[in-house]
Amino acid sequence: MIRLAGIYKSFGAKEVLKGLDLEVPRGEGLVVIGGSGSGKSVILKHIIGLMKPDKGGVYIENVDITGLGSRALADIRKKFGMLFQMAALFDSMNVWENVGFVLQRQGGMKPAEIKERAVEKLKMVGLTGVEDLMPSELSGGMKKRVGLARAIAHEPEVLLYDEPTTGLDPITADAINDLIIEMKERLKVTSVAITHDMSSAYKIADRIAMLYEGRIIESGTPDEIRNTANPVVRQFVTGSAVGPIKVEGVDHERHFNRA
Amino acid sequence: MIRLIEKFGRLIILFSEELGRIMLLLAETLKQAVIPPLEIRNTFAQMEEIGIRSLPVVLVTAVFTGMVFALQTYTGFKRFGAESVVGTVVALSMTRELGPVLTGLIVAGRAGAAMAAELGTMRVTEQIDALETLATNPVKYLVLPRFIAGLVMLPAVTIVADAVGIIGGYIVTVKMFNTSSVVYWKRTWDFLVTGDIYNGLIKACFFGASISLISCYKGFFTSGGAEGVGKATTGAVVLSSMTILISDYFLSNLLFR
Numbered sequence: 001m002i003r004l005a006g007i008y009k010s011f012g013a014k015e016v017l018k019g020l021d022l023e024v025p026r027g028e029g030l031v032v033i034g035g036s037g038s039g040k041s042v043i044l045k046h047i048i049g050l051m052k053p054d055k056g057g058v059y060i061e062n063v064d065i066t067g068l069g070s071r072a073l074a075d076i077r078k079k080f081g082m083l084f085q086m087a088a089l090f091d092s093m094n095v096w097e098n099v100g101f102v103l104q105r106q107g108g109m110k111p112a113e114i115k116e117r118a119v120e121k122l123k124m125v126g127l128t129g130v131e132d133l134m135p136s137e138l139s140g141g142m143k144k145r146v147g148l149a150r151a152i153a154h155e156p157e158v159l160l161y162d163e164p165t166t167g168l169d170p171i172t173a174d175a176i177n178d179l180i181i182e183m184k185e186r187l188k189v190t191s192v193a194i195t196h197d198m199s200s201a202y203k204i205a206d207r208i209a210m211l212y213e214g215r216i217i218e219s220g221t222p223d224e225i226r227n228t229a230n231p232v233v234r235q236f237v238t239g240s241a242v243g244p245i246k247v248e249g250v251d252h253e254r255h256f257n258r259a
Numbered sequence: 260m261i262r263l264i265e266k267f268g269r270l271i272i273l274f275s276e277e278l279g280r281i282m283l284l285l286a287e288t289l290k291q292a293v294i295p296p297l298e299i300r301n302t303f304a305q306m307e308e309i310g311i312r313s314l315p316v317v318l319v320t321a322v323f324t325g326m327v328f329a330l331q332t333y334t335g336f337k338r339f340g341a342e343s344v345v346g347t348v349v350a351l352s353m354t355r356e357l358g359p360v361l362t363g364l365i366v367a368g369r370a371g372a373a374m375a376a377e378l379g380t381m382r383v384t385e386q387i388d389a390l391e392t393l394a395t396n397p398v399k400y401l402v403l404p405r406f407i408a409g410l411v412m413l414p415a416v417t418i419v420a421d422a423v424g425i426i427g428g429y430i431v432t433v434k435m436f437n438t439s440s441v442v443y444w445k446r447t448w449d450f451l452v453t454g455d456i457y458n459g460l461i462k463a464c465f466f467g468a469s470i471s472l473i474s475c476y477k478g479f480f481t482s483g484g485a486e487g488v489g490k491a492t493t494g495a496v497v498l499s500s501m502t503i504l505i506s507d508y509f510l511s512n513l514l515f516r
Contacts (some may be wrong), residue, residue, distance in 0.1 A: 004435050045388070048391075067289070074395075075394075078394050081392070082389070082392040084385045085385070088385040088386050088388065088389040090386055091384075101393055105394065117471060151392075
């Protein structure tokens with residue numbers, strides 16, 4: 001379904017992706033884990049064509065999208081729905097206009113029909129009675145739900161999640177995890193999530209891949225990752241400041257001396 | 260000395276880069292303008308924002324500019340007995356210069372700042388990325404309506420400013436200095452040719468398009484959170500005002516010689 005082959009991407013002098021390979025078969029729920037600033041979001045943005053690689057190919061159902069024009073790309077994007085980190089709701093529109101945005105853009109539907117469809121999608125993500133509110137009136141968790149309702153409004157085949165649980169309290173975060181699982185089961189979508197929240201990753205993933213220094217260094221089922229022998233992955237999933245991964249700007253001698 | 264040249268060179272490179280990116284945005288905007296469907300609803304909303312909502316400030320500015328112009332010319336020209344041409348001076352300066360330039364500067368400060376801030380916020384909160392993922396071209400959806408609105412509404416507001424400025428001049432010359440109303444209007448119409456109004460409006464079109472393009476550019480390529488939005492907004496107002504003032508000279512040179 002989705003294949004990234006030998007992706008290189010730099011921003012200025014900073015090389016973020018260095019020959020990244022990643023494949024997501026249809027129907028799989030993949031979670032990419034990695035530290036802050038390791039380029040996880042960059043992967044998602046490549047999959048949906050918001051960024052173009054310096055080198056390498058992005059294949060969606062065996063079509064390389066890196067060379068496509070904006071209209072062909074728009075067609076490919078109809079297969080995708082993306083939930084943004086801060087939900088990225090359009091703050092000039094109310095909730096149902098946000099959810100029904102794609103339907104309104106495609107044309108051919110009356111506003112009343114669009115609203116009906118939007119209310120239906122909102123119900124799918126567990127929201128009722130919010131359709132006439134403005135995004136600024138919603139809590140963080142509700143915004144994510146509305147963002148998800150907007151992402152599924154056009155019935156996509158792939159859902160992309162950019163840090164779905166970041167910034168939420170543990171209970172709301174878990175409710176979002178349940179929702180992600182529900183979406184996968186009910187809508188039969190392929191999903192790619194990026195996160196550094198391990199409890200979320202274990203819960204929603206069929207497979208977890210770890211991004212480190214611009215490449216996928218290990219990938220496996222949640223259980224395989226939990227019991228990994230790779231010291232880098234181990235340090236990350238157990239959440240330790242001491243280990244092969246260096247925290248930027250921290251004096252590591254000091255840590256070791258104390259230990 | 261070498262360091263000074265280096266610095267100057269870097270400045271030129273930066274300027275060319277920015278100009279190049281603005282031109283690329285212009286090219287993309289023009290390309291989107293010929294691909295249907297057109298964003299009619301958005302365009303009208305922007306026309307209201309840029310045109311109708313700028314009108315009160317523009318009217319106040321224009322009427323007082325007309326008035327002070329009449330006041331200064333009347334008292335000044337009286338010294339050599341030429342107070343009868345006040346109408347001509349006010350009419351020519353309003354239509355050829357002050358109408359378009361003042362309107363442009365006001366719209367740059369009002370609507371240009373708003374555009375840069377709105378698009379900048381949309382960029383840093385990923386709303387522009389969201390538009391793309393929802394199969395919507397952000398240049399078509401956001402930039403093109405503002406570009407058309409600027410191009411159309413600035414001349415529309417300018418022509419009102421021209422008229423109101425001339426009326427302001429009339430109030431001062433005729434009502435305050437008790438001169439003949441007939442002379443004021445005769446002097447206005449005798450020397451004012453359609454070309455004056457026309458070319459003034461061409462300038463206004465150019466200013467309107469520049470304000471929208473520059474402000475959208477600044478907003479569209481914002482980075483760095485709230486601070487970035489602030490910088491984009493300031494940058495939009497400064498760059499569009501400078502563009503208006505500098506291009507005004509060259510356009511006048513081209514149109515009025």
